[in-house]
Amino acid sequence: MSPAPQLPPAVHVSEEALQVLKSHSGTLTTAVNAHLESTLSWYRQLSTDERASLRLIAQRGIQGLAHWLEHPESRSLPLVNELLGPAPTELMRSISLQRALQLIRTIVESVEQHLPGLVPEPDQRVMLEGVLRYSREVAFAIADVYARAAESRGAWDSRLEALLVDAVLRGEPEEQITSRAAAVGWNSSTSVVVVVGAAPDQADAVFMSHLRRQCVRFASDAVVGVQGDRLVLFLGGVTDLKEGFERILSRFGSGHVVYSRTEGTIAQAHRCAQAAYSGYTAANAWTEAPQPVAAEDLLPERALAGDATAKEVLRSSIFAPLEEAGNGLLETATSYINGGHSLEATARGLFVHPNTVRYRLRRICDITGWDPMLPRDAYVLQTALAVGRLF
Structure with missing residues (x-):
């Protein structure tokens, strides 16, 4: 479980200003909603339930600000935890991180416009400072939630890709492979290249993500998986395989890198994948093999290995x-x-x-x-x- 969001010590405002903020939280929430409607075009296109969820976030934020100002000695605030509890889950279903930060910025703009006219003049500048400091921390906290959610999605995507690689290598029914390919977003209908090489020592989720991004620069689809000590790539819609290998060859561990190509769909790539896998096993028998080497150029070695x-x-x-x-x-x-x-x-x-x-x-x-x-x-x-x- 992630630690509670930590806020810096609050600014000090008068009791009168604090009471004004509490009593006008509903007014401020209404003003914020009107400002969102007039400022953000994408906000107006959301469903009624989605807009209600975002209004709840704004209301929680204003209440959290009042709580923080009322308890300046506290750095871990329940209302902020509440804001970052169910709200970000609802938020991520509705909007992207970019729009979430636009939302925070627009809310702050609205509060800055309406709050000074409500609080006593001596507290206006301090109150604005508090709003800015508090909103900054909330924005950082929400960005952190999005980042952790992205990491979780990345780990799940890697698991789905590993299952697809395993299904193709095992030669599972085409319907199952097609279903798994759809789950990872595979779109190429023909032409698949399978690449097999040694996995590097640090083949973690970050490595896989970087390698996948490099692959999609020369291929329409890219699936990355690790099978034991082997790094396996499925590439669809490859535009220039030679240029592609120049980009990714260094990402493999030491040893031969073997590839095989088929003009069929990924659901029909079992023989192609087996050829690349078998070629990787047998490549050491050809001491002068190029790097990378096509599985079709390793036919004698593969035959001697029992393929x-x-x-x-x-x-x-x-x-x-x-x-x-x-x-x-x-x-x-x-x-x-x-x-x-x-x-x-x-x-x-x-x-x-x-x-x-x-x-x-x-x-x-x-x-x-x-x-x-x-x-x-x-x-x-x-x-x-x-x-x-x-x-």
Whole structure:
């Protein structure tokens, strides 16, 4: 429970001025309400109940001022606690912090206009000083309430985001994922990027909030979650992923950062998330992996780590197309890789001209997207050939 608001010692006014303030609290409240109606356009658009709630706040504030002036030795005042008890809850449902402070300012303006004409002249200046000091403390106290409420909402939002991340990783039904995505305000209908890396040591609510703000500078939607020692990001509507990584890469802990992209909705992002997760586990096997690295570039390492999806991708996107294409492409790939990447040795082994080998290697690259003449691509092809023959 938060401590009671603390006020500075009150100014001293005469007993007569104090009685005038008490007896005219209703008059001042009415004047304040009229001033709010004439000054604040958004106040006039509120419902009757909302305006009544705000009038109650003004009335409590005037009564709190009288109590504070009557008990100058007290620094923790029950009426101020009452003002900051149920009233801010009602206040936050109706208006933003900016408007709440406008409300306080307008109330003070009204009291400044009407109060001096009610109290004896010797007390007018002191009374105005008291109004200003008291209203300053009330404004600070209300701002503090809004800040604490924002922190609570931030913690709750982080919990909702963590549940969404968990639901996608587990592959829960699409309806449930869609519902959780709506709860966190996810709007992107297509194209999701999943990023997985090491979580930093201080991955608290403040860190998550800052990272989320950085992400929404290059993505329409951003969900941040921590799964164990891993930091997981879901990004929707990414405009420039390269620029985005320049902004956020330093926010991850030490180690590889792996990403995967899908053109489907977030409810269909399970395979994409699993690919990024699996790639993060297997990335250490590729010592020269770039930073960040795409999960699709880690297919051999993921397959060796036991990722069934990676094995299926290697078989269906490399082995099967080469097998179906015929014309000796599968045999050429096998002979070229096993023959130490030598055109002449491959040509001799297949009893063909070296130019034929060159042509077939280009066809292999065209069909699979992987160039057998590049060391890394050749390793991917070699793994795909082995996986294809096993499954």
